[in-house]
Amino acid sequence: MSAQREMKEKNPWPVTIIIIVIGVIAIVALVTVAVLQNMPLSQKYKYGIVLDAGSSHTALYIYEWPAEKDNNTGRVEQTHSCKVKGPGISSYASDPWKAGESLKECMKEAEMKVPGKRHHETPLYLGATAGMRLLNMENGSASDQVFQAVEGALQKFPFSFQGARILSGQEEGAFGWVTVNYLDDRLKQGLETTGALDLGGASTQISFVSSNYNGSESPSNSVTFRLYGNNYNLYTHSFLCYGKDQAMKLMLAQQTKSGPETILDPCFHPGYNETKSYSDLYNSPCVSNRKPQGAPATFTHMGRGNFQQCQEVVKKVFDFTSCKYSQCSFNGVFQPLLQGPFGAFSAYYFVMNFLNLTNTSIPLDAVRQKIKDYCATPWKQVMAQHPDVKVNYLQEYCFGATYILTLLTEGYNFTSESYSNIKFIKKIKGSDAGWTLGYMLNLTNMIPAEAPDTPPLPHAGYVSIVTLMAILLFILFLVSLRPLWRRCSKHPRII
Ligand SMILES: Nc1nc2c(ncn2[C@@H]2O[C@H](COP(=O)(O)OP(=O)(O)O)[C@@H](O)[C@H]2O)c(=O)[nH]1
Numbered sequence: 001m002s003a004q005r006e007m008k009e010k011n012p013w014p015v016t017i018i019i020i021v022i023g024v025i026a027i028v029a030l031v032t033v034a035v036l037q038n039m040p041l042s043q044k045y046k047y048g049i050v051l052d053a054g055s056s057h058t059a060l061y062i063y064e065w066p067a068e069k070d071n072n073t074g075r076v077e078q079t080h081s082c083k084v085k086g087p088g089i090s091s092y093a094s095d096p097w098k099a100g101e102s103l104k105e106c107m108k109e110a111e112m113k114v115p116g117k118r119h120h121e122t123p124l125y126l127g128a129t130a131g132m133r134l135l136n137m138e139n140g141s142a143s144d145q146v147f148q149a150v151e152g153a154l155q156k157f158p159f160s161f162q163g164a165r166i167l168s169g170q171e172e173g174a175f176g177w178v179t180v181n182y183l184d185d186r187l188k189q190g191l192e193t194t195g196a197l198d199l200g201g202a203s204t205q206i207s208f209v210s211s212n213y214n215g216s217e218s219p220s221n222s223v224t225f226r227l228y229g230n231n232y233n234l235y236t237h238s239f240l241c242y243g244k245d246q247a248m249k250l251m252l253a254q255q256t257k258s259g260p261e262t263i264l265d266p267c268f269h270p271g272y273n274e275t276k277s278y279s280d281l282y283n284s285p286c287v288s289n290r291k292p293q294g295a296p297a298t299f300t301h302m303g304r305g306n307f308q309q310c311q312e313v314v315k316k317v318f319d320f321t322s323c324k325y326s327q328c329s330f331n332g333v334f335q336p337l338l339q340g341p342f343g344a345f346s347a348y349y350f351v352m353n354f355l356n357l358t359n360t361s362i363p364l365d366a367v368r369q370k371i372k373d374y375c376a377t378p379w380k381q382v383m384a385q386h387p388d389v390k391v392n393y394l395q396e397y398c399f400g401a402t403y404i405l406t407l408l409t410e411g412y413n414f415t416s417e418s419y420s421n422i423k424f425i426k427k428i429k430g431s432d433a434g435w436t437l438g439y440m441l442n443l444t445n446m447i448p449a450e451a452p453d454t455p456p457l458p459h460a461g462y463v464s465i466v467t468l469m470a471i472l473l474f475i476l477f478l479v480s481l482r483p484l485w486r487r488c489s490k491h492p493r494i495i
Pocket residue numbers: 053054055056057088129130131199200201202203243244245346347350351393
């Protein structure tokens with residue numbers, strides 16, 4: 001008995017080893033549980049699809065975000081876009097069925113891009129803008145029929161179709177502003193926001209936060225938001241008929257008041273010569289009431305290529321005569337003092353990018369000179385220099401640039417100084433600038449009013465601390481076994 005006890009006392013190794021093994025297993029288990037518990041769930045994605053039914057064309061956008069971060073920010077990304085072939089849906093007023101048909105190709109693309117098992121839960125929205133606003137004003141039943149055709153076509157796809165509707169100008173402006181600031185991560189961080197300048201085909205929007213605007217003056221221009229715990233009082237205005245294409249009609253209407261057979265247009269290149277129809281020019285509610293009586297069926301549209309004269313004609317499409325507010329942009333519309341940086345997208349970008357004028361540190365006078373030289377370039381030469389640019393776009397850059405400059409400086413009152421606060425942009429971090437993302441974020445409640453609770457430590461910090469504590473505990477445990485070590489180290493010694 002006593003010999004056995006002596007042997008146990010003399011040889012504590014098995015007990016020590018067992019204790020160490022249990023200690024190691026416990027610590028490994030502790031660390032593993034901590035890591036697994038805090039590991040992000042396997043990255044399952046959710047999707048949303050928005051169709052932007054614009055006046056000149058329709059575009060489809062697919063957005064993607066990690067499934068477990070529905071109400072967080074900065075994570076929704078555009079993963080795919082598709083430009084619908086043909087004109088905007090408002091152009092199918094006389095053949096509504098074709099409006100629905102036109103969307104099918106892009107919708108089939110969306111079916112391929114969104115994983116099959118997510119199809120049924122993927123919301124699909126169609127928002128129409130100024131083209132449909134104008135058609136609705138002109139012919140309500142035609143607009144209804146276009147929507148019926150479009151809804152019928154979209155319902156045939158396996159997504160969760162949430163309806164098609166016309167956005168108000170205010171929504172278009174405000175959601176464009178949300179998109180820009182969301183993508184720039186300005187909302188979540190409560191930073192100074194960026195204003196949004198959107199130039200479409202039929203309307204144009206200006207939206208910004210100004211510290212001297214609280215919504216009391218001209219409340220119809222005010223949109224208030226509470227996003228991530230911050231209140232925003234946004235000024236926004238949409239000018240119907242002041243998109244690039246409708247503004248061109250306004251400008252041509254200025255020059256065809258008397259119903260001439262020929263016009264020598266300073267906004268088109270010298271040598272440009274096309275026969276155009278009066279009824280096509282005056283086919284929109286923006287100009288239809290100005291159609292000259294007794295005009296011929298067609299007129300010859302000739303170019304003169306004179307920037308200054310073009311600016312004079314363009315200025316005439318703005319009314320600066322009356323303002324019942326403390327200050328106005330044009331057409332008697334209130335506008336507070338411009339403030340902060342601005343992002344200018346859609347046609348602002350297409351035109352300024354074509355002319356290599358997206359760099360706004362170029363002085364305004366140099367910008368004017370460049371546009372002047374471009375407008376004066378003979379049409380033949382312009383076509384020869386840009387054989388791969390669509391003629392429809394190419395013929396309009398002189399007018400487009402003159403209009404943009406006049407709208408910004410005379411219309412919105414940008415100065416040589418504040419012009420440099422504008423950035424001409426197409427995409428931000430891979431997503432197109434425009435109203436669609438803001439619209440989807442709003443409808444899916446993906447921007448919370450209050451800042452989401454954040455854990456006190458980031459995931460990596462938490463895992464590091466748990467690991468460190470486990471290692472320290474283990475060392476402490478080993479140190480507490482010191483008396484045992486001494487005994488162990490004595491016994492094996494054979495002297
Ligand atoms: N140069 C050029 N112009 C474009 C392009 N896409 C659209 N536009 C023109 O830019 C203007 C605005 O287009 P968009 O932003 O699509 O407006 P919407 O159709 O009213 O929504 C219209 O005059 C279009 O004809 C493009 O890829 N290049």
